[in-house]
Amino acid sequence: MVETKNSEPLIRVEGLRKTYTDDGVPVEALRGIDLIIYPGEFTAIVGPSGSGKTTFLNIISGLDRPTEGKIWIKGRLLEEMSDKELSDFRRDNLGFIFQAYNLIPVLTVEENVEYIMLLQRIPREERKRRVRQILKEVGLEGFEKRRPPQLSGGQQQRVAVARAMVSNPSLILADEPTANLDSETGGGLLDMMRELNKKTGMTFIFSTHDENVMRRARRLIILKDGRVAEDKQIG
Amino acid sequence: MLFKLAFRNTLRQKRRTIFTMLTMFGGFTLASISIGWSDGSYSRIINMFTRNRLGHIQIHAQEYLDKPSLYKAIDDYEAIGQKVQSVPGVLTWTPRFLAAGLASLENKTSAVQIIGIDPVRENEATYFNKKIIKGRPFSPQPAHEAILGKGLAEVLHAQVGDEIIIVSQGADGSIANDLFRVVGIAASGNQMADRTAFYLHLSEAQQLFVLEGKIHEIAIIVNKLSHVEKITRKIKTILDNNALDVQPWQEFAKSFYQAMKADVEGMWVMLLVILLIVAVGVLNTVLMAILERTREYGVLKALGTRPQHIFWQIVLEINIIALASIVLGAGLSLIINHILSIHGIHLPTSFTYGGIEFKSLYSAITPRSLYIPAITVILSATVVSFFPALRAARISPAKAMRIH
Structure with missing residues (x-):
């Protein structure tokens, strides 16, 4: 499955700005970004620390509100949604993979993966079937009853990938997903995500400064000082 | 899952949970014994006054x-x-x-x-x-x-x-x-x-x-x-x-009844003190828990958990601790009230109430000696956890996840 520019954009960003106040001093994290991302893309947002990668991901996923600008995801304008609507929108359309894995430590591997489907009120049998299937795909069969602290970093990130993908969201946002992994584990994880991207057509957007990620991405958006410095298709 | 999360969270910081439980357990037991004691003493006084002398109801000419x-x-x-x-x-x-x-x-x-x-x-x-x-x-x-x-x-x-x-x-x-x-x-x-x-x-x-x-x-x-x-x-x-007045003891022994009622109302002051003790203990637990788990609440919200689920998860967690404390407290207070209802406490010097002399007082096991402290503990736990839970539910996920 390859992204297609003939289809409707998955994400449209216009004039996006974000200003934080740090100890009373305004800090411009994003200084006017215009972007379109199509379904099925495997895109890396790259740039040095402080270039605005995480802020960009947070805003396009509705985790944070912009100071200025508009974002449409699947044709819906985020600024028009209430907190509750945003929660429901994220639940049904987005999957997240975080640098620090952010698994719920009191839940087992299968419960962590199952969590979003519970929010979606998917029937128990269907949930169990999907959990079994996705854990098999990410190579964590037999780890169902373990809790996150009992897993290695790579295994935890695989659980996070399974959790992000199990509900078949349209978009997966990964914030520095390989930052805490060695290059071999990180590379394996990325290959797995690329395979899933090809197989399912899910859109992946990564923020990274990892060469491993950049090499595998199909599109590179380079941010510098809160602006898009370069946007290029690869391969 | 809400219950599972809330329950397992209570086991995360066992020492803190035990401290909170001790506060609630102590508050419950103290209140339950006091109410049992008060009920036992006053029902004995009332019985002495009515069953043994005046009667429960009297009929007179108008x-x-x-x-x-x-x-x-x-x-x-x-x-x-x-x-x-x-x-x-x-x-x-x-x-x-x-x-x-x-x-x-x-x-x-x-x-x-x-x-x-x-x-x-x-x-x-x-x-x-x-x-x-x-x-x-x-x-x-x-x-x-x-x-x-x-x-x-x-x-x-x-x-x-x-x-x-x-x-x-x-x-x-x-x-x-x-x-x-x-x-x-x-x-x-x-x-x-x-x-x-x-x-x-x-x-x-x-x-x-x-x-x-x-x-x-x-x-x-x-x-x-x-x-x-x-x-x-x-x-x-x-x-x-119409030529007959039929009156319960509360009417024909009005001054006795009112004096006793005023004494019983002292119980509410005691309950207020217990409520404050429980509230302080719970507040400490809730604030520490929320502070420690702010990032986690951010993650839950990012995954699509609605704010009200976060809110109820925190309130439920505190109420699970409260319920466990109540069960343990009920067990202990039932034993103590039972012993005191049989053996009582013999007073070193007797006292008179409404002209009646008492040399010993006894406790009683009454439903209200259990449900009033239970409601007090649940209520104080819920009220105290309410605002921190609301704050956690409303926190911006991005802001919460920046906290380490």
Whole structure:
């Protein structure tokens, strides 16, 4: 499955700005970004620390509100949604993979993966079937009853990938997903995500400064000082 | 999953959970024992006051209690008594003739309250014979016998076997006087009443005051103190007689009831103190938990958890701790209240309440000794966790996830 520019954009960003106040001093994290991302893309947002990668991901996923600008995801304008609507929108359309894995430590591997489907009120049998299937795909069969602290970093990130993908969201946002992994584990994880991207057509957007990620991405958006410095298709 | 998350979160910081549980457990147990103690003591006081003396419900001629008079008497009391007895919950009833007079023994004279009683019925209703500390009960048939209250016997220096002259005014205006032999001395427990009580056989009191067939009071004993008001209403309905006042003990012993009610209200102050203790303990737990898990709440929100789920998860977590504390506290307080209800506590010096002397007090196991502390603990836990939970529910996920 390859992204297609003939289809409707998955994400449209216009004039996006974000200003934080740090100890009373305004800090411009994003200084006017215009972007379109199509379904099925495997895109890396790259740039040095402080270039605005995480802020960009947070805003396009509705985790944070912009100071200025508009974002449409699947044709819906985020600024028009209430907190509750945003929660429901994220639940049904987005999957997240975080640098620090952010698994719920009191839940087992299968419960962590199952969590979003519970929010979606998917029937128990269907949930169990999907959990079994996705854990098999990410190579964590037999780890169902373990809790996150009992897993290695790579295994935890695989659980996070399974959790992000199990509900078949349209978009997966990964914030520095390989930052805490060695290059071999990180590379394996990325290959797995690329395979899933090809197989399912899910859109992946990564923020990274990892060469491993950049090499595998199909599109590179380079941010510098809160602006898009370069946007290029690869391969 | 909400419950699973909340429950497992309680096990994350075991030491903190145990500390919070101890606070709630202590608060619950303290409140439960206090209420059990209060209920036990007051029901004993009320019983002494009602079951053993005044009765739970009384019937008088209209306005007799406001302005007692020899002439405000009840006719045909046997028929009234039979109707009263037919009301479910009524155990027994007893008629009383009440009048004032002067009692003289040699050169001692004292004002007395003459109480004409039916010895059999009075004993059935208020265990009258058990109150006799010297001498014997009345003979089955009238025989010019009198039983004196302990205090009156002391005032008159009367002994069993002495003859006492009673002087008063009959209902027809004639001088009512007669001689009665003391057959017993009674201690009702009410020292004030015992200083004036002069018991006569009912029919002899009626003859003395020329009011044959009439009485002034019907005292009724019911099966449960808590049923008094309901049974009072039923008696009123069944008698359907405006010339009679049917009153529960809370009305005919109003000052006693109000004094006791004021004492019981002190319990709410104690509950407020307990509520504050629990609240401080819970607040500490909730604030620490939320501070530690802010990032986690951010993640849950990012995944699509609605704010209200975060809110309820925190409130539920605190209430799970509260419930566990209540179960443990209920177990301990039931054991303590049970022991205290059997053995009681013997007071080093006795005290009097409403004129009644108490040498020991007992606890009681009552539903409210469990549900009032339970509600107090649950309520304080919920209220205190409410605002921190609300804050956690409203936090921006991006901001929460920046916290390490």
